[in-house]
Amino acid sequence: MLAPASRLGYARSRAQGGVQGKRRFAGDRYAAWLLPLPAALVTAVLIVFPIAFLLYMGFCQWFFESASTWRWVGLENYIALVTDSRFVGALWHTLYFAALGLVIQIPLGILIALLFHQEFPGRGLMRTLLLLPMVATPVAMALVWVMMLDPGMGVIRYLLGTIGVASPAWLSNPNTVIPTLVMVDSWEWTPLVALMCLSGLAALPTEPFEAALLDGASPWTRFWYLTLPMLRPTLVIAIVFRVIDLLKVVDIIYVMTRGGPGFSSETLNVYDFFVGLFYYQIGYGSAIAVVLFALVLGVTLLLMRVRRATW
Amino acid sequence: MVRRRAVIRLSGTRARTLRRASLLLASFLVLLPFLFPFAWMVMGSLKSQVAYTAYPPVWTFRPTLDNYEKVFTTGHFGLYALNSTIVAGAATIIALLLGIPAAYAVARYRLTWVGLLLLVARMAPLIAFVIPLFVLYAKLHLVDTYTGLVAAHLLITLPIVVWMMVGFIEALPREIEEAARLDGAGAVGLLWRIVVPLTAPGIAAASILSFIFSWNNFLVSVVLSGYHTKLLPVGIFNFLGYESINWGPLSAAASIVTIPVLALALVAQRYIVRGILSGGLLG
Numbered sequence: 281m282l283a284p285a286s287r288l289g290y291a292r293s294r295a296q297g298g299v300q301g302k303r304r305f306a307g308d309r310y311a312a313w314l315l316p317l318p319a320a321l322v323t324a325v326l327i328v329f330p331i332a333f334l335l336y337m338g339f340c341q342w343f344f345e346s347a348s349t350w351r352w353v354g355l356e357n358y359i360a361l362v363t364d365s366r367f368v369g370a371l372w373h374t375l376y377f378a379a380l381g382l383v384i385q386i387p388l389g390i391l392i393a394l395l396f397h398q399e400f401p402g403r404g405l406m407r408t409l410l411l412l413p414m415v416a417t418p419v420a421m422a423l424v425w426v427m428m429l430d431p432g433m434g435v436i437r438y439l440l441g442t443i444g445v446a447s448p449a450w451l452s453n454p455n456t457v458i459p460t461l462v463m464v465d466s467w468e469w470t471p472l473v474a475l476m477c478l479s480g481l482a483a484l485p486t487e488p489f490e491a492a493l494l495d496g497a498s499p500w501t502r503f504w505y506l507t508l509p510m511l512r513p514t515l516v517i518a519i520v521f522r523v524i525d526l527l528k529v530v531d532i533i534y535v536m537t538r539g540g541p542g543f544s545s546e547t548l549n550v551y552d553f554f555v556g557l558f559y560y561q562i563g564y565g566s567a568i569a570v571v572l573f574a575l576v577l578g579v580t581l582l583l584m585r586v587r588r589a590t591w
Numbered sequence: 592m593v594r595r596r597a598v599i600r601l602s603g604t605r606a607r608t609l610r611r612a613s614l615l616l617a618s619f620l621v622l623l624p625f626l627f628p629f630a631w632m633v634m635g636s637l638k639s640q641v642a643y644t645a646y647p648p649v650w651t652f653r654p655t656l657d658n659y660e661k662v663f664t665t666g667h668f669g670l671y672a673l674n675s676t677i678v679a680g681a682a683t684i685i686a687l688l689l690g691i692p693a694a695y696a697v698a699r700y701r702l703t704w705v706g707l708l709l710l711v712a713r714m715a716p717l718i719a720f721v722i723p724l725f726v727l728y729a730k731l732h733l734v735d736t737y738t739g740l741v742a743a744h745l746l747i748t749l750p751i752v753v754w755m756m757v758g759f760i761e762a763l764p765r766e767i768e769e770a771a772r773l774d775g776a777g778a779v780g781l782l783w784r785i786v787v788p789l790t791a792p793g794i795a796a797a798s799i800l801s802f803i804f805s806w807n808n809f810l811v812s813v814v815l816s817g818y819h820t821k822l823l824p825v826g827i828f829n830f831l832g833y834e835s836i837n838w839g840p841l842s843a844a845a846s847i848v849t850i851p852v853l854a855l856a857l858v859a860q861r862y863i864v865r866g867i868l869s870g871g872l873l874g
Contacts, residue, residue, distance in 0.1 A: 315778060316705050319693030319749065323705065326746055327712050330723035337723065344726070392621055400614040406622055408860050413625050415856040415863065417807045419824040420845035423831060424632045427838055433646045435631060471625060475864045528716040531809040531824075549716055556722045557814055569719040576714050 331573075337566035344560035357567035366543055367568065370551040373458060374575070377547055378526035380462045381469075385522055386515065388466065389473025394503070396474065397481045407478065410471040418468065422535040425464045426451070451537055454544035461545055464532055469525070473518045480514030481507070516587045520580060527576050548572045632849070635842030643839040658843035662830075668844065671826035677737060678812075678822060679805035682744035683752075683798050689745075690752030691794070695782055697753065698760040699768075706757065709750040717810050720746055725814055735817025743811045748801035755800065755865065759793030760786060796862035799855050806852055823848045 338358070341351045361367050396407055413421070428436050429450045437447035450460045484507070492502050530549040533539065539546030539554070546554075549572060556565025635643055637654035662668050696702045712720075724743055725734075733739030763786065771785050787794070812822035827848055830841040856863060 315692040315700075315782070316696035316702055319689040319753065320705055322689055322745060322749065323708050323712075326720070326742065326749075327708055330720045330727075331711075331715070333723040333727070334719055337726070344729070395614070395618055395621060398614050400611045400618070402615060403618075406618050408857065409622060409626060411856055411860055411863055412629065412853055415803055415807075415852055416629070417824055417845075417848045417852055419807075419809045420827055420848040421628060421632075423827065423841060424628050424635075424845050426831075427635065427836065427841065428628065428631060430836075433644070433648075435648045438647050467625065467628070472864065479864070524714055530716075530718065535809075535828075549718055552718050552722075553810075556718070557725065562722065562726060565722055569716065569722055572716050573714075573719045576716060580714055 334566050334569055337563055338570045339563075340566075341563045344562050353563070357564050358571075360564070361567060361571065366546070366551060367548075369543055370546045370548045371571075373545060374527055374547040374549075374572075377458055377462060377465075377529065378523060380459065381465055381526040382519065382522060384462060384466045385470045385473050386519060388470050389518065390477050390508075390511075390515075392470065392474035393477030393481055394507075396478055407475070410474060412471075413468045414472050416468075418531045419535050421468070422464060422532040425467075425532075426536055429460065452541055454541055457537060457541065457545040461533055461536060464536070465526070465529060468532075469522065473522065476514055476518045477511060480511050484510050516583070520583050523579055523583065524576055527579065528572070548575070629849075629853075632842050632845050635838055636846045638839055638842075640839060643842070658839040659847070661840045662843045662847065665840075666826070667821070668823075668826060668847070671821050671823045672847065674737075674816075674820050675806055675823040678740045678744055678820075679802050681737070681741045682748045682805045683801045685741065686745055686748035686752040686801055687794065687798060690749050690797075691756055691787065692782060694753045694756035695760055695786055698757045706753070709753055712746060712750050717746070717808075721810055721814050728815060734815055735820050737820060739815055740812065740820055740822070743815055744805045744808065747805050747808055747811070751801040751804060752797045755797040755862070756790065756793060758865070759790045759797075763789055793862075796859045799859040800863065803852050803855055 339352060339354055341353045341356070342349070392410075396403060396410070428434050431437065431447065431449055431452060434447075436450075440447045448456050451457050488506050488510075489502060492506055497505075528549055529547065530553060533545055533547060533550050534553060537545045539550045543551075548568060552565055552568040552572065555561050555568060559565075634650075636658050637656070638649070638652050639655050639657065642649050642652040693702075693705055697706045721743070724739075728734045728739050731739075733742075767785060767789070768781060771781050776784065807824065809824040812820075812825050816822055816825065827841075827844045830837055830844050
C-alpha cells in the first residue's frame with residue numbers, strides 16, 4: 281500500500297491551486313465520455329460502420345474488379361439464397377458441425393474436469409498443459425493434423441493399425457469429413473470446456489457432498505443429482521461460447537479441406553469466403569454473411585432465453 | 592470430502608498411494624492425445640527427408656536442422672515472421688492505449704454500451720467485417736499495408752483488452768481512487784498514476800493474450816494482406832503443395848509459428864481461460 285499512498289501525496293501537492301480544482305471538476309464531469317471516446321470512435325469505424333455497410337451491400341449487386349456499378353436489387357440476394365443448393369448444403373453442414381461439436385465437447389469436457397478435479401501430484405502442471413491446444417495457431421495445427429491423418433503415410437493410420445483397426449478415409453470421404461473436422465475442433469476446444477468446468481467445480485460448496493456421503497449416495501448419484509445441477513450455470517456459458525465459435529469456424533476447414541471433397545464440408549463461413557472473396561460477388565457474399573451473423577445471434581439469444589427461463 | 596478422506600486413511604496409506612497413482616496415470620492418458628500433435632510436429636521438423644517419408648513412421652532418428660534451414664532459405668518466411676510480430680505487436684499496443692481508458696469507463700461509469708458493442712464484435716463472424724473492410728480498403732489503397740492490417744486486427748485485440756481490463760479494474764478497491772479524487776486527481780491522472788500501476792499484472796496478461804490471438808488469426812491476413820505484408824498463418828501455406836507435401840519443412844514452419852505462442856501462453860496461463868471468454872477469438 282506504500283506506493284499508491286505516495287502517489288496520493290503527489291496528487292495532493294499538485295491539486296493545491298484553485299485552477300487545478302476547477303479542472304478536476306471539469307475532468308470528472310467529462311471523463312465518463314472522454315475516456316472511452318477514442319475506443320468508441322475506433323469501435324464505430326471498425327464495428328458499426330462495417331456492419332452497416334454489410335447490411336447495405338446485402339441489398340446490392342456488385343462485382344469487385346469489374347466495371348460493374350452498384351445496383352440496388354432489394355431482397356433479390358436473399359431470395360436467391362433459398363434456391364441456392366450450395367447455400368442450403370452449407371447451412372446444414374454448419375448446423376451439423378455445431379451440433380456434433382457440442383455433443384462431443386461438452387460431455388468430454390465435463391469428464392476431463394471431473395478427473396482433473398481430483399487430488400493427485402502434478403495436477404497443476406497437467407492443467408497447464410491442457411491449455412496448449414487452444415492457444416496454438418489453428419492454421420499450423422490444422423496442417424499438422426492433415427499430416428497425421430494422411431491416408432497413406434499418416435501416423436494415425438499406423439497407430440490404429442498396430443491395434444488392428446482399419447483407418448477410415450478421414451478427410452477424403454464425404455461421410456467422414458465433417459466428423460473428422462469436428463474431431464480436430466474438439467482437440468482444440470474441449471480443453472476450454474474442461475477448464476471452465478474445473479473452475480466451476482472449484483467454486484461448488486462442499487456441504488451438500490458431505491451430506492450425500494453420509495447418506496451413502498453412490499458416486500453416480502452424487503454426480504447426477506448434485507454436481508451436474510450445480511454446475512449448470514457454468515455449463516450454459518460453456519455451451520453459449522462453444523456454439524458461437526462452432527457456427528463460425530472457418531480456418532481449420534479452409535486449411536484442411538477447402539470445403540471438399542466436392543462441397544461436402546463447406547460451412548456457411550467457408551462458402552461465404554469463396555463467394556465474397558474468391559468470386560468477388562460482394563453483394564451476394566454480404567447477404568450470406570448477414571445470414572450467418574443472424575444465425576449466431578439468434579442461437580445465442582435463444583440459449584440466453586432458455587437459461588433465464590430455467591434458472 | 593472430509594469424511595471420504597478419513598475413510599481412505601483408515602484403509603491405509605497404501606490405498607491412497609494407489610489411488611493417486613491411478614489418477615495420475617488416467618490423467619496422463621487423457622492428456623496424451625492433446626499433446627501428441629505437438630510432439631509429432633516437433634519430431635517431424637527434426638527428421639531428415641528419408642525419415643519423414645518413411646512408412647511405418649520412424650520414432651528414433653538422428654535429428655537435423657535441415658528443415659528449419661529450408662524454411663528460411665526458400666520463400667520469405669523470415670519476412671512473414673517479422674510482419675506477424677509487427678502487426679500483432681502494434682495491434683496489441685494500440686488496443687492497450689484505447690482499451691484501458693475505455694475499460695475504466697465501463698467499470699466505473701457503468702458505460703455498458705461500449706461493452707455491448709464489443710460483445711457484438713465477439714459474436715459476429717469475422718467475415719462480416721472482412722468483406723466490408725476489403726471493399727473499403729480497395730478504395731482507400733489500404734490492402735497490403737501495415738496500417739490496414741493493424742486496424743483490422745484491432746477487431747481481435749480491442750475486445751480482449753477491454754473485457755479483461757474491466758474485470759481487473761472492477762477488482763480494485765474503490766477507496767484508493769476515491770481518496771485520490773478527493774486529493775484532486777483528475778480522471779487522466781487517476782488512470783495513469785493509480786489504475787495502471789495497480790493493474791500491471793492484468794495489463795501484462797491482456798497484452799499476451801491479445802498478441803497471441805492476433806498472431807494466430809488467419810482470415811484477416813488471408814484477405815487483407817498482400818505480397819509485402821503476408822503474415823505467418825498465410826505464409827505457412829507455401830509448404831503445402833498439392834501433389835507432394837513437404838512434411839519436414841511444413842513441420843518446421845508449423846513449429847516456428849506455434850512455439851513462441853505456446854511459450855507466451857505458459858507465461859500467462861492463469862489468465863487464459865478468462866481472457867478467451869472475455870472476448871477473444873473472433874473467427
